[in-house]
Structure formats: C-alpha cells, structure tokens
Amino acid sequence: MSVFMHASEPGNYLADVFPILRRLPDILAPWRKEGRRMHEEMGLWGKLLDECSSDIAKGIARTGFVSDYLRARAEAGLGDLPGNGATDDGVGWMRDKFLAYTAASVLEAGSDSSSTVMFSFILFMLSNPDALQRAREEMDRVIGPDRMPGWEDEDRLPWLVACIKETLRIRPPFISGLPHVAEEDDVYNGYFIPKGSMVIGNVYGIHMDPARYLNPSMFDPERFYNADSGLQWNSGPDSQNRANYVFGWGRRFCIGKHLAEASVFIVLARLVWGVDFYAPADSHTGMPILPDVKDEASWTDGLVSAPKIFSVGFKPQSEKHAEVIRRSYVDVQAEWEAMGQPVDVQ
Numbered sequence: 092m093s094v095f096m097h098a099s100e101p102g103n104y105l106a107d108v109f110p111i112l113r114r115l116p117d118i119l120a121p122w123r124k125e126g127r128r129m130h131e132e133m134g135l136w137g138k139l140l141d142e143c144s145s146d147i148a149k150g151i152a153r154t155g156f157v158s159d160y161l162r163a164r165a166e167a168g169l170g171d172l173p174g175n176g177a178t179d180d181g182v183g184w185m186r187d188k189f190l191a192y193t194a195a196s197v198l199e200a201g202s203d204s205s206s207t208v209m210f211s212f213i214l215f216m217l218s219n220p221d222a223l224q225r226a227r228e229e230m231d232r233v234i235g236p237d238r239m240p241g242w243e244d245e246d247r248l249p250w251l252v253a254c255i256k257e258t259l260r261i262r263p264p265f266i267s268g269l270p271h272v273a274e275e276d277d278v279y280n281g282y283f284i285p286k287g288s289m290v291i292g293n294v295y296g297i298h299m300d301p302a303r304y305l306n307p308s309m310f311d312p313e314r315f316y317n318a319d320s321g322l323q324w325n326s327g328p329d330s331q332n333r334a335n336y337v338f339g340w341g342r343r344f345c346i347g348k349h350l351a352e353a354s355v356f357i358v359l360a361r362l363v364w365g366v367d368f369y370a371p372a373d374s375h376t377g378m379p380i381l382p383d384v385k386d387e388a389s390w391t392d393g394l395v396s397a398p399k400i401f402s403v404g405f406k407p408q409s410e411k412h413a414e415v416i417r418r419s420y421v422d423v424q425a426e427w428e429a430m431g432q433p434v435d436v437q
C-alpha cells in the first residue's frame with residue numbers, strides 16, 4: 092500500500108512532467124521499478140482471492156463481492172478462469188487478476204482515505220478544544236449515555252457534522268486530487284491543454300479560496316453549522332455548490348462517497364459519544380503535546396496525506412458508556428460469524 096501511495100502521488104517523477112523521459116531505459120527510470128514493486132505488493136490481493144476460492148472449495152460459507160462473484164462464475168461453468176481481462180463470450184466474466192484488482196480498488200480507494208479523515212478529525216478536535224467540548228455537549232444532550240448514536244441521529248448532531256465537514260475542507264485526504272488525462276485537445280480559461288496532458292484538480296487550492304471560504308486557513312466548523320436547515324453533506328456532483336471537493340467531480344467522481352460519508356459519520360459520532368480522547372500532557376509545562384497542524388512536517392507525503400503518528404490517550408466517557416460498548420462488541424460477533432470471519436468471544 093505504501094509503494095502504491097508513493098507511486099501514484101502526482102508529480103513524484105520527472106516523467107510525469109516531461110513525457111519524453113518515459114522512453115529512458117529501465118536503469119535510468121526508477122519509477123518503472125517502483126511501478127513493478129507496486130504490482131508485487133498487489134499480489135496480496137491475489138492471495139486473498141485464493142483464500143476465497145479455497146474456502147468455497149471446502150464448503151466454508153462466505154459472503155461478499157468476491158465470494159459471490161466466484162460462486163456465480165462457477166455456476167456459469169467458469170470456476171477456473173486464470174489471467175487478466177474479461178471473457179469475450181458476450182457476458183464479460185472477469186478473470187482472476189481482474190477480479191482481484193477490482194475488489195482491491197474498492198478496498199484501497201476506501202480504506203486509507205476514510206481512516207485519514209478519522210485521524211485528522213482527532214487531531215483537529217484536540218487542537219481546537221472548544222469545538223471538541225461543544226461536540227461532546229451536543230452528544231450528551233441529544234444521545235445520552237444509554238445508547239450509541241446511529242445514522243438516524245445525523246440531523247440532530249449538526250455541530251459534529253459541521254466539525255467533520257470542516258476537517259474534510261481544511262485537510263482533504265487526497266490533497267492534490269487525482270491525476271487525469273485529457274482525451275482530446277481542450278481550452279480552459281484561455282489555456283490550451285493538448286490531448287494526453289495530465290490534468291490535476293487542486294483540491295487544497297479550492298478549499299483555501301477565500302472567496303469561497305472566509306479565513307480559509309482557520310479551523311472554523313461554524314461555517315458549516317446550520318442547526319435549522321436539513322443537513323446536506325453537500326458533496327454531490329453539482330460542482331458549483333458544495334461544502335467541499337474531497338470526492339472529486341465529474342465523470343470520475345468518487346463512487347464510494349455515500350459509503351465514505353456514512354462510515355466517517357458513524358465512526359466519529361460513536362468515538363465522540365463513547366471515548367474521552369486526549370493529548371498527553373508535557374511533564375514540565377503541563378501543556379498538551381500535539382503536532383502543529385499548520386506545519387507540513389506534521390503530515391505524511393503521498394497520494395493520501397494523513398497526520399504523522401501522534402500520541403493520544405483513550406478512556407471511556409463513563410462506566411455506563413463502557414458497558415454499552417462492550418455489549419455492542421459482543422452483538423457484532425454474530426455478524427462477523429455470518430460473514431465467515433473468526434470471532435473473538437462466544
């Protein structure tokens with residue numbers, strides 16, 4: 092994953108900017124070596140596919156995209172289908188490698204991106220204790236200690252939602268957007284873009300536009316706080332009117348956007364509800380030890396930019412909260428079991 096993230100960061104190689112360099116032999120083209128290593132790393136996905144196949148062969152019940160697909164393919168008489176690409180029988184069954192990469196692309200596109208938002212949220216909230224305090228008060232008032240928040244509570248937690256939106260705005264996970272290629276000559280704002288050019292939308296630049304966001308470098312959830320209106324995450328395909336641009340725009344807009352927003356919301360709502368997270372205090376000054384969010388050195392390089400590792404303490408909000416968390420952990424084991432996953436408790 093780390094090689095993939097490095098290899099796919101726009102502008103990492105001179106050959107991104109000067110296409111003529113792509114003709115250099117292997118020895119002078121380190122990016123090609125890294126590209127190959129990336130595919131070796133992707134071998135992991137082939138292994139996971141093999142595990143699914145062998146579980147099916149042993150009669151172990153598994154559900155999920157890959158297992159369901161393999162079963163359907165076998166029913167069509169194509170149990171064994173090595174190689175890449177798709178069949179040309181009019182159906183277009185994915186061969187093994189294509190299937191493994193398709194499943195992997197969903198997992199890879201959705202995992203680091205979503206977890207980065209969670210890490211960034213914790214860092215920004217700890218760096219802005221008033222915003223965190225307000226989110227906790229809202230949570231206590233709206234939900235209380237006897238149950239966890241659910242998706243249906245979203246409209247009633249406008250401050251939390253505003254804090255998440257502000258985290259997405261101030262530190263988009265794909266900070267420079269994803270590279271695209273112009274399929275034909277184009278002109279934009281008087282600039283000629285020849286066919287084949289790499290085009291990168293500067294997400295961070297858009298989010299730092301003072302005409303769109305007042306005092307853009309300030310973490311200010313207030314800009315998204317509107318307790319009275321129906322809460323829209325506002326990141327849909329209307330490219331002119333959105334809270335943020337973290338999911339891209341146009342034809343290649345993130346297909347996981349709804350899942351991403353829902354999972355980021357539920358994880359962070361439950362975190363704020365049940366967990367008192369805090370920065371450790373400096374033994375001399377008593378001040379919290381936190382990386383400076385405005386210092387680029389506090390963030391990782393790569394396609395996805397996350398906070399570098401920082402220390403955080405976690406404890407339950409109360410014994411009552413802890414009990415609800417324990418119960419829910421036990422309940423979820425049944426779902427894991429149904430998915431064919433190992434369980435921790437009986």
Ligand code: HEM
Binds near residue numbers: 197204268
């Ligand atoms: C906070 C989390 C996420 C962020 C910030 C994010 C962001 C993005 C961005 C910027 C793009 C490229 C858009 C473009 O090319 O203009 C993208 C594409 C994509 N995303 Fe996400 N994403 C997230 C979560 C997810 C999840 C959870 C999934 C799947 C379960 C997912 C699946 C994909 C896929 C498959 C593409 C490629 C779409 C295409 O090229 O047509 N993403 N995402």
